[in-house]
Amino acid sequence: MDDNLFFAILTIVAGLIVAGIARIIVRWLEKYAETTETKWDDIIVAAIGTPVQVGIVAISVYIALKSFDIVPAQYAWLLSGKVLNSIYILIATWIASSLLHDIVRIYGHALAEKTQGDTDDRIVDLLELAVRYVVWFAGIMLIFVNLEINITPFLAGAGIAGLAFALAAQDLISNFFGGAIITVDKTFKVGDRIEVDSYYGDVTVIGTRSTRIRTIDGKIVTIPNNKITSGSVVNYSEPDPKIRYTLPITVAYGSDVVRVKKVIFDVVHDAIQNTDYFASDPAPTVFFREFGDSSLKFVIYVWAKAYNIPDEVKDAINVRIASRFAAEGIEIPFPQLEVRMKK
Structure with a gap:
């Protein structure tokens, strides 16, 4: 075996x-990092561990090829300093990507757990993905610059691709930031009863879209x-679940209004x-509102303890009204049609 080849293999x-x-x-x-309270040592060890090992092997191969003259002349460019610098950039990019990804993953989710809803968790997931792509894209561009490859077409292509993506995903992006605004602004939360446009009900999920x-x-x-976020929202749960109900009451003409x-x-x-x-505070009020076409019109304003019992409130009042009016001889009018015929 050629001595140069032998020493090259020995170096590798x-x-x-x-x-x-x-x-x-x-x-x-x-193992030592697992015994400490801080997460920083875990993040650093995880980030540098595998890249450093791969880097040691890659550099040993480079040294073996460069020092013992076993590379054919047509591949001599592999031994240039630019290739070694590219290896350094690749390892550094790998470490930076892992480091930033783990920082966002660990500390981002720790912060998101302190808030209600899952919007923050989804934002952190998006940031995890974005960090990896951005760091690796920057690293690859640095390698191209080191190798004297024109990166203008790549940057232009990335810009066009980004613009196309933004246009195609503008509704998705708008909805994503809308979910973030709802979470930050605390317009409502899961479990609240809201009214949006013509929809009335309880919030079950606040998603990213x-x-x-x-x-x-x-x-x-x-x-x-x-x-x-671009319309009006009525939140019946905030700041107090208490709500006022309006109940109209009509009686026949000739009834004693005061009575x-x-x-x-x-x-x-x-x-x-x-x-x-019912809530006793604020106190209920009753008003004689107007003289109707065929009845005297009253209105009751009464406060309920919660927003989700409208039928119970109306039933409790109306049943008692019907019973008490019948006992007091107060007539509740109903529509009548009088027909007169001429001979």
Whole structure:
């Protein structure tokens, strides 16, 4: 065997041995890092461990090829300093990508867990992916510059691709930031009862693209986040689940208005005291609103303890109104049509 080839192989084997020793040291450092409270040592060891081992082997191969003259003349460019610098850039890019990815993954999710909803977690997932692509793209561009390859076409292509992606995904991006705005602005949260456009129900999911609400009749409605942030939202759960209900009451002409108001007040106070639906503060109010076409019109304003019991509130009042009006002889009018015929 040629002496140069023998020493080249010996150099590569030595590199493999050093890489193996480095692997043993890295494993020891990983176990030691697990015993410490901080996560920084875990992140650093994980980032440099494998790239350093691969770098040791790559550099030993480069040294073997360059020092012992075993490379054919047509491949002599492989031994230039630019190739060695490219190896350094590649290893550094690998380490930076792993380091930044783990920082975002560990500390980003730790912060996201302190907030409600899953929007923050989705943002962190997106950042994890973006960090890897951005760092590797920058590293590859540096390698091209080192090798004196014109990167203008690559940058122009990346710009065009980015523009095309932005145009194609503008709704997705708009909805994504809409979800972030909902989370940051705290417009509503999961479990709140809201009204958006003509939809009324409870929020079940706040996603990166859309928000889902369960309507009163059990249907799931998916609404794009950008529609929510660009429109009006009524939140019945904030700042207080208490809500005021308006109940119209009509009685026949000829009824004693003062007496009717007293009876209605008695009915409302009875409902407040003997059911669990009503709040006593603010106090209920009753108004004689107007003279209608065929009836005297009153209105009751009463506060319920929660926004999700409208039928219970109306039933508690209306049942008592019907019973008390019948006992007091107060007539509740109904539509009538009088027909007169001429002879």
